[in-house]
Amino acid sequence: MGSRRLFWEIVEQIERRIDAGDYPPGSRLPPERVLAEQFDVSRPTIREAIIALEVRGRVEVKTSSGVYVLDSNKKQQPEIEVSAFELTQARALVEGEAAALAATTITEEELDKLEETLLAMESGINADQADKEFHRIISKATRNKAILMAVEKFWSLRESRENIIQAYAGVCSSSAEARMNEHRNIFNGLKNRNAEKARAAMHEHFNRLINALFEASEAQALEEIKRKSSETRGLYSLNHLVQ
Template identity: 50%
Template sequence: MAEQRLYNKVANEILEMIDSGQYSPGTRLPGERELATKFNVSRVVIREAEISLEAIGRVEIKVGSGVYVKQPEQALTGKPVLPPMSAFELTQTRLLFESECAALAATMITDEQIAKLEDTIIKMGEASGQSADGEQADRDFHHLITKATRNVANEFFMENLWRMRTEIDSVKKVYAAVCVEDSAHRVKEHVDILEALKSRDPERARKTMREHFARLLEALLDASEQQAIEEAKRRSSSNREQFLKSALQN
């Protein structure tokens, strides 16, 4: 314990302060320059210490803002690490994957599973806007379809994709922005998909699912543009070009 690198020592001291309640979860701790003076070390050491704390999920660093204490949800060291990604990327991946799952499911779905799908649509219709119930019904709908493929790997990945949608902040944010007006279309589109599955037509199932995500993708891009300034608009339009390519192939 004697030989410890400086940044490590500083990291422990910061942790000490956090755990002692000096800085409670959500609060912002002093700037790098200030801490550098306080600990009598260089700014680099402070940065390295904070970066190591960020890596184990104890703090969150926001550029231009500050570093904030994170509540230790499940975090000690075993936190599943999801890579940073945009809502667009995630949705594109869902489009690719779930459309194929739908096509596959159409050939082997059971009547019982179809009945369950109808239930989720009913529940979604009852739930208004972005309620928790509505989101749950949405998840159940998509999950049931992958389950109908009778492939554990498909289920596993579906579950992972959903985790990203609910656990990655940047993604949650964008999804929440469109959720309200989105729920209107969603029910109808789910009905379309269900009809396709009922007809046991793979092509049609794939098509309706692609359309479902294609529209969502557009809604996300619109919402993204809406809250963006002119400068951002240029990037968004290139986003549109990139991510809509996948939607145009149906």
């Protein structure tokens, strides 16, 4: 994730307006369409910004009502630390079942959109965004808004928590071919309307990812042990006495 994502700029602008009193606590934000026009961005970008604002405790999304500004002066619940391992396990559990459900409900149009994301991942152009859209299309194809909301929350955590960003960075960039094959297997399960294969392919995808996270974590821990051992060796070495 090299460049700063556009929706984060929108998050900061909306937060500045909230802090300035343009959007006071309890008030409802303008509709998605109006915000998109005001900030001159797409509606999906506004949607991502709202999700991020909700995770940060600045707004509350009320179904069929709107997005309401929260009082930041009120005592907020302490932020819960979530590790990359916890997030990946949760995604596997939820998105595995989402894939199985989507296999029975996905439309041909949605399958075409999924294939477009696969082509984007293969080309390497905006591969991370295509990956995100791939998972979003599947969760939306379940026709279950709670599942869609959960998956969008997972992505918001992945893109907003520094520990998770760092953990995923090396793993995702070094395994593009494996990621591509896994997504293709998920797609094939959905295209064949095979719930078991779609679920299994999604589980295989996250299983490889979590194992890669463990390997990266172990390698980092080993490097830290070597560094500390080297410092200790330098501190207590007797080489200068025997030369």
